Amino acid sequence: MLRITATAFATLIAALPAMAENHEGHGDQANPDMMADAMTADIAGADGTPHGTITAIPTPSGMLHVKIDLTDVPAGIYGAHLHETGLCEGPEFQSAGGHLAGEGRDHGVHAENGPHLGDMPNIHVPDSGEVMVEYFLPDLGAEQIVDGDGTAFMLHSGQDDLESQPSGDAGGRMACAVLAAAE
Numbered sequence: 001m002l003r004i005t006a007t008a009f010a011t012l013i014a015a016l017p018a019m020a021e022n023h024e025g026h027g028d029q030a031n032p033d034m035m036a037d038a039m040t041a042d043i044a045g046a047d048g049t050p051h052g053t054i055t056a057i058p059t060p061s062g063m064l065h066v067k068i069d070l071t072d073v074p075a076g077i078y079g080a081h082l083h084e085t086g087l088c089e090g091p092e093f094q095s096a097g098g099h100l101a102g103e104g105r106d107h108g109v110h111a112e113n114g115p116h117l118g119d120m121p122n123i124h125v126p127d128s129g130e131v132m133v134e135y136f137l138p139d140l141g142a143e144q145i146v147d148g149d150g151t152a153f154m155l156h157s158g159q160d161d162l163e164s165q166p167s168g169d170a171g172g173r174m175a176c177a178v179l180a181a182a183e
């Protein structure tokens with residue numbers, strides 16, 4: 001028992017200088033911590049009802065790791081996207097603009113030039129009203145999330161057909177979260 005503890009302690013001590021060095025190493029980039037930091041935001045309906053959280057984590061692979069933890073949502077199948085403007089103004093949430101699309105790209109994985117950078121699979125919410133999902137979004141880094149207009153997460157009131165332009169015929173905008181605020 002004592003031996004295991006001592007080994008763990010030694011490992012921690014050995015790791016400390018490396019961690020410190022890493023932090024300093026980031027200093028010469030324009031936005032040192034932005035690249036690696038997770039962004040977490042509260043998801044809310046137009047009336048302010050909380051519906052959970054979204055966390056977006058830029059990764060060294062160039063993919064954005066997204067975790068969505070939904071609460072208090074009626075059972076159903078809902079489209080989910082990242083939208084181009086980080087502004088959630090009810091009741092329609094039109095302030096969030098269209099999808100975070102990417103140059104020359106169409107909506108949906110079933111479209112020839114799809115998907116948009118911010119397209120995600122539909123979220124299937126069970127009777128409990130709670131579900132947690134994780135997605136990987138290719139070619140999406142921190143610089144596209146934290147741009148001048150910011151980025152919003154949008155949960156729609158209908159199912160995304162993953163093909164119709166420009167937004168998958170996913171119905172209205174049910175809940176929104178500001179991942180990075182519009183400047």
Ligand SMILES: [Cu+2]
Binds near residue numbers: 079080081082156
């Ligand atoms: Cu959308």
